[in-house]
Amino acid sequence: MKLTTKANWGLKLFAWRYIPLIGFCSPRIERMDEDSLEVSIPHTWRTKNHLGSVYFGALAIGADLAGAFLVFHKAKARGVNANFAFKDVQGEFLMRPEARVHFVSNDGALIDQMLDESIVSGQRINRTVSVVVTCPTLHGDTPMATFRLTLSVKAKPR
Structure with missing residues (x-):
């Protein structure tokens, strides 16, 4: 099974179980490797605002996923x-x-x-991750928005 297919099923299950609002926006993992993650959210009646652009809340959900889904994936792979x-x-x-x-x-x-x-430390670690938002079909790689999120992680072996 292709990595993104498996990751998309994991994302759907996670959203359904823990955060249904994520599932409501219908995100899709487009690309994932050890260094990067690309998530997309469609432009539909569920995600649009009154001006016809993607709503701030949907943008926040996409930034959340792009900034944190690799933690979920990497932790699972490491056990x-x-x-x-x-x-x-x-x-x-x-x-x-x-x-x-x-x-x-x-x-x-x-x-x-x-x-x-x-x-190693047993402590919670905080670092800033960056997310760039693009709209490839209309504007190519031109950023529509940028996010900087302070990610807080605490990990321990199982």
């Missing part, structure tokens, strides 16, 4: 229990996304470091 949350978020909205939006985080190496440090 580690990892609790994670966001301590704060900063967003800059540059253009109105009026089609499917893509959220990209290239912080896989940082997440590996956080998991390693937390396992």
